[in-house]
Amino acid sequence: MPHSLTTLASDLDGTLLPSAENDTHKSDLVTVKSLIERHSLNLLYVTGRSPQLLEEAISQGGLPRPTMAVCDVGSTLLEPDGGVGFNPVDSYEHTLSRIVGDFSADSVRSLCKELPGIRPQEQHKQAPFKVSFYCEGHELPVRAQLISERLAEWRAPWRVVASRDPETNTGLLDLLPTGVSKAFALSWWCQQQSLSLTSVAFAGDSGNDLAALTCGCRAIVVGNADPQTREAVISATPPDQHYIATRTATSGVLEGLQHWLAD
């Protein structure tokens, strides 16, 4: 007997966030909000965005205030401050501090300063447990490899996550504490709340959602998801653990939420 649904967790860009010109997305967001209220669900945002860009998405997209928010690809956990802002969750920071030990983000940043072909991203893209660099898009694999080798040499408990900005073809290199991801943050929060992952529906659309889509939650893959992510979820999880929506973004989240509420 599956646990009844307690929580909707969702990526924002390409997933819950309505497209600016799509009126169906906007009206479906209203329905999502009313289902969350009617079923007293927790609402978690799980995003690569920084806390500042999260707040912009909430105000520009007309999103409801969440129960919690995971930012910076899993390296920051925020709780609402009672007003319109958020505070970092101390106990999550302590967990990440224990993983990195003596290797703070600042020390990793300064060790990497010597490495060729990478430059630090802007200050607002750095976080207490995330160190981010740019490189030339065509050099991405070699730069990621070099950082990985150096992290191993230094015995620094950090790993590199490489991705490419499809619009500018810039290489993006995010260094995160070993094991930290959107799925790590979501599982950590569930454990704190004594909630089973099977009582959580998680919606996503791209590669950095894959770990969370396959970590034991009830997955919702939105209709605009990239095909590799969709196929990876289908092959990594049993059929009763994923829902492949036909509609896009907000509308796909609504479709999946209705499916899991009826389950």
Ligand SMILES: [Mg+2]
């Ligand atoms: Mg996304």
